Amino acid sequence: MIGNFIYNTPTKLFFGKDSINGLPEVVGQYGKNVLLTYGGGSIKKMGLYDKVKELLKDFNIVELSGIEPNPKYDPSVITGAKLCKENNIDVILAVGGGSVLDCSKAISVCSLYDGEGWDLISGKVKATKSIPVVDIITLAATGSEYDAGCVISNTAINDKRGYVDGILYPVASFLDPQYTFSVSKWQTACGTADAINHVLEQFFAKPNNAFNDGFMISAIRSLMKNVKIALENPSDYDARSELMYVCTLACNGIMSNGSGYSGWPMHSIEHALSAYFDITHGAGLAIITPRWMKEILSENTVERFVTLGKLLFGFDSMPDFDMANKVIDEFYTFFESIGIPMHLGELGVKVDKIEEMADHILENDNTSNEWMYAPLDKDALIHILTESM
Amino acid sequence: MIGNFIYNTPTKLFFGKDSINGLPEVVGQYGKNVLLTYGGGSIKKMGLYDKVKELLKDFNIVELSGIEPNPKYDPSVITGAKLCKENNIDVILAVGGGSVLDCSKAISVCSLYDGEGWDLISGKVKATKSIPVVDIITLAATGSEYDAGCVISNTAINDKRGYVDGILYPVASFLDPQYTFSVSKWQTACGTADAINHVLEQFFAKPNNAFNDGFMISAIRSLMKNVKIALENPSDYDARSELMYVCTLACNGIMSNGSGYSGWPMHSIEHALSAYFDITHGAGLAIITPRWMKEILSENTVERFVTLGKLLFGFDSMPDFDMANKVIDEFYTFFESIGIPMHLGELGVKVDKIEEMADHILENDNTSNEWMYAPLDKDALIHILTESM
Numbered sequence: 001m002i003g004n005f006i007y008n009t010p011t012k013l014f015f016g017k018d019s020i021n022g023l024p025e026v027v028g029q030y031g032k033n034v035l036l037t038y039g040g041g042s043i044k045k046m047g048l049y050d051k052v053k054e055l056l057k058d059f060n061i062v063e064l065s066g067i068e069p070n071p072k073y074d075p076s077v078i079t080g081a082k083l084c085k086e087n088n089i090d091v092i093l094a095v096g097g098g099s100v101l102d103c104s105k106a107i108s109v110c111s112l113y114d115g116e117g118w119d120l121i122s123g124k125v126k127a128t129k130s131i132p133v134v135d136i137i138t139l140a141a142t143g144s145e146y147d148a149g150c151v152i153s154n155t156a157i158n159d160k161r162g163y164v165d166g167i168l169y170p171v172a173s174f175l176d177p178q179y180t181f182s183v184s185k186w187q188t189a190c191g192t193a194d195a196i197n198h199v200l201e202q203f204f205a206k207p208n209n210a211f212n213d214g215f216m217i218s219a220i221r222s223l224m225k226n227v228k229i230a231l232e233n234p235s236d237y238d239a240r241s242e243l244m245y246v247c248t249l250a251c252n253g254i255m256s257n258g259s260g261y262s263g264w265p266m267h268s269i270e271h272a273l274s275a276y277f278d279i280t281h282g283a284g285l286a287i288i289t290p291r292w293m294k295e296i297l298s299e300n301t302v303e304r305f306v307t308l309g310k311l312l313f314g315f316d317s318m319p320d321f322d323m324a325n326k327v328i329d330e331f332y333t334f335f336e337s338i339g340i341p342m343h344l345g346e347l348g349v350k351v352d353k354i355e356e357m358a359d360h361i362l363e364n365d366n367t368s369n370e371w372m373y374a375p376l377d378k379d380a381l382i383h384i385l386t387e388s389m
Numbered sequence: 390m391i392g393n394f395i396y397n398t399p400t401k402l403f404f405g406k407d408s409i410n411g412l413p414e415v416v417g418q419y420g421k422n423v424l425l426t427y428g429g430g431s432i433k434k435m436g437l438y439d440k441v442k443e444l445l446k447d448f449n450i451v452e453l454s455g456i457e458p459n460p461k462y463d464p465s466v467i468t469g470a471k472l473c474k475e476n477n478i479d480v481i482l483a484v485g486g487g488s489v490l491d492c493s494k495a496i497s498v499c500s501l502y503d504g505e506g507w508d509l510i511s512g513k514v515k516a517t518k519s520i521p522v523v524d525i526i527t528l529a530a531t532g533s534e535y536d537a538g539c540v541i542s543n544t545a546i547n548d549k550r551g552y553v554d555g556i557l558y559p560v561a562s563f564l565d566p567q568y569t570f571s572v573s574k575w576q577t578a579c580g581t582a583d584a585i586n587h588v589l590e591q592f593f594a595k596p597n598n599a600f601n602d603g604f605m606i607s608a609i610r611s612l613m614k615n616v617k618i619a620l621e622n623p624s625d626y627d628a629r630s631e632l633m634y635v636c637t638l639a640c641n642g643i644m645s646n647g648s649g650y651s652g653w654p655m656h657s658i659e660h661a662l663s664a665y666f667d668i669t670h671g672a673g674l675a676i677i678t679p680r681w682m683k684e685i686l687s688e689n690t691v692e693r694f695v696t697l698g699k700l701l702f703g704f705d706s707m708p709d710f711d712m713a714n715k716v717i718d719e720f721y722t723f724f725e726s727i728g729i730p731m732h733l734g735e736l737g738v739k740v741d742k743i744e745e746m747a748d749h750i751l752e753n754d755n756t757s758n759e760w761m762y763a764p765l766d767k768d769a770l771i772h773i774l775t776e777s778m
Contacts, residue, residue: 002566002630004405009398015647016393177391209627210614211635214607222600238598241391245647246600254643258404258634 031090420479532640
C-alpha cells in the first residue's frame with residue numbers, strides 16, 4: 001500500500017564529469033554577491049578552490065572557511081550569518097561535504113532572521129525567508145545536497161539538532177564524482193555507512209510496499225558493492241559515480257514516498273553520541289545499526305529482516321528469526337570489512353555517559369513515541385548503547 | 390556507471406485518499422480564472438466533477454469537455470487555447486487520464502503563442518510561456534502527471550508527436566487511487582502496459598547500472614503483480630495505489646538518471662500505429678514489445694535480457710539466448726493474460742499500411758540513428774510490424 005504523501009524536491013541536480021562548468025550560469029541567476037563556504041584545505045589541495053574562483057571571477061566573493069565536521073552553531077553559523085548581513089549576500093555557495101552544506105543551509109535562514117538563530121534550528125520559530133544555496137559536493141554521504149534538512153551542533157548546551165524544513169532545499173547541487181577520488185578510506189567508509197543507514201531508517205517502517213522495498217534494496221546493494229571497489233581503487237569513476245548518486249537519493253525521501261515514517265531512531269541515538277563525543281556520524285551509525293536491529297527484532301518486525309535476507313542477501317528459506325539474525329550478522333561483518341571499528345569505546349565514547357545520553361535522546365527526540373515503528377524506552381536505549389561499547 | 394545528467398522535476402505530488410481536498414489552496418495560488426478540461430462523462434459518473442465544482446465554488450470556471458483519447462490538435466488544443474485567450478485563464482485544471490492532461494499541456498503553451506500552435510508541438514518554435522497546469526489523474530498509465538511531455542495527434546497530416554519541454558511539467562498533480570476504482574479492465578490493462586513499456590524503454594540502454602536496474606525491475610515487478618489484483622478486484626486500494634504511484638514515476642526519468650537514452654523506439658512505432666489507426670496506446674505497445682525484443686536480440690543486447698531474466702523473473706542460469714527468449718515469452722504471456730489481444734489485426738490495423746508507416750516512423754523519429762541503443766532501419770520496422778499483425 002502506498003499511503004498518503006506530499007512530495008516535491010525543487011533542487012536541480014547537475015551530475016557528472018565537469019558538470020561544475022555550469023556553475024556561473026546557475027549562480028548568476030541569484031546575484032553577484034556570493035558567500036563561499038568550505039571546510040579545511042581539502043578543496044584547495046584538489047584544485048577545486050582555484051577552479052571555483054576561476055569560474056566565478058566576475059562575482060564578488062566573501063569566504064567563510066574552517067567549517068567543522070558536525071558543524072557548530074557557534075562559531076560557524078553565527079559567523080556566516082553575520083557575513084551575509086554585512087555583505088548583502090545574494091547566494092551561498094557551499095563547497096565540500098555534508099557538514100559544509102548543512103552549515104550553509106542554517107546560515108541561509110539565520111542570516112535573514114533578526115532574533116536568535118538557534119530558535120529557528122531548534123524549531124521554536126519557523127523560518128520564512130532564506131538566501132538561495134548552491135552546492136558542490138565533494139563527499140558521497142549525507143545526501144544534504146538533495147534534502148531539506150541540516151544537522152547543527154550547539155556545543156554550549158550539548159545539543160545536536162536535525163532541522164528539517166522545505167525552505168532548506170538547495171536550489172542547485174553540482175555533483176562531479178571526480179572530486180570524491182581523494183576522499184580518504186575512512187570518510188569513504190563512513191559516508192557510505194551513513195547512506196546505508198538512511199535507507200534502513202526508511203526501510204524499517206509500516207506501512208511498506210514491495211515497490212519501495214525493491215528501490216531501497218537496490219540502493220543498499222549498490223552502496224555495499226561500490227564502496228568496496230572505491231576503497232580498493234579510489235579513482236574508479238564508475239564506483240564513485242554510483243556511490244555519489246545513490247547517496248544523493250538516499251536521504252531525499254523519494255525511496256519511501258507513501259511508506260510509514262519510522263522516526264529515524266538510529267539517527268536520534270547517533271546525534272547524542274556526536275553531541276557528547278564528536279565522533280564521525282557514519283561510524284556511529286554503523287556501530288549502532290546491528291545493536292539496534294537486535295533490540296527491535298520481534299514478531300512485529302521480523303518480516304522486514306526476512307525481506308532483507310531474501311532480496312538483499314539472497315538467503316534461501318530458513319526460520320524467520322534465524323534469517324533475521326543472519327541479516328544482522330551480515331551488516332556487522334560488512335561494516336567491519338570496510339574498516340569501521342565496531343565498538344564505541346574505540347571512538348572515545350565513555351560508558352559512564354550512557355545514562356545521561358539516553359535521557360538526552362528521550363528529551364530531544366522522544367524515541368519512545370507510540371506511533372514509531374519500534375519505540376525505544378530508556379532501558380532499550382541504554383541496552384543498545386551498552387551493547388555498542 | 391552513472392553518466393552525466395541534469396535532473397529537476399518541479400511538480401508537487403499530492404498523493405492519497407482524499408488528497409484533492411487540497412485543491413482550492415493550490416489552484417488559488419495561480420488565480421481565479423480556471424479552465425477545467427476533461428474527456429467524456431466518466432468524471433461525472435464517479436462524482437468527481439461535482440466534487441471539483443464544489444471545491445472550486447469560489448473560482449470562475451470555464452469548461453472544455455470531450456477531449457479524445459489520443460488527443461487531437463484540431464479541435465481540442467485549438468479550442469482550448471481560444472478559450473484561454475477569451476477568458477483570461479490563470480490556471481488550467483485537467484481532470485482525467487493522460488490524454489486530457491496531455492491536451493491541457495499543449496493548450497497551456499499554445500494559448501500564449503500568437504502563431505500556429507502546431508509549430509510549438511512539432512518543435513519548429515520553442516515555447517517561452519505557459520499557463521500553469523494542475524491535474525487530478527483518474528487513470529494510472531502515462532505518467533504525464535509527473536513528466537514534461539505530451540503526445541498530440543494532428544489527424545490532418547496523419548501525425549502524432551511526442552512534445553517534450555521542461556515548460557510542460559504540471560505545477561501540481563493530485564493522485565487519489567480511489568478515482569481509479571471505476572477504470573475498466575481494458576483501460577487498467579492498457580494503462581499498465583503503457584507504464585511497463587516506459588520502464589523497458591529506459592531499461593534497454595547503454596550505459597546502464599545495477600542501481601537503476603534494481604529500481605526499474607522493482608517497478609516492472611510491482612506493475613505486473615498489482616495489475617492482476619486490480620483486474621480481479623477493481624476496488625483494491627493497495628493494488629490501485631501502487632499502480633498509480635509506479636505509473637507516475639515510470640515516465641519521469643528518475644529511474645534512468647545517468648543511464649543512456651535509448652530513443653524510445655517502441656513509442657516511435659506505436660505513435661505511427663495510433664496516428665494511422667487510432668488504436669489504444671498501451672495495447673499497441675504491449676503487442677509491439679515482444680516483437681521488438683525479438684528483433685533487437687543480439688550479442689550486443691543479450692545482457693539486458695539476462696538481467697531481466699535473473700532479477701525480474703528469477704530464472705536460474707541457462708544459456709544467454711535461451712534466457713532471452715524465455716524473457717520475451719514471459720512478456721508475451723503476461724500481456725495476453727491481462728486481456729490484451731496480441732495481434733495488431735485484432736485492433737483494426739491493416740497490413741497494407743505497414744510500409745507507409747515504416748516510412749513515417751523513419752521520417753518523424755529516425756529510429757535508425759546510430760546513437761540509439763538498437764537502431765531500426767526500414768526492414769527492421771517492417772519486420773516488427775509484420776510479426777505484430
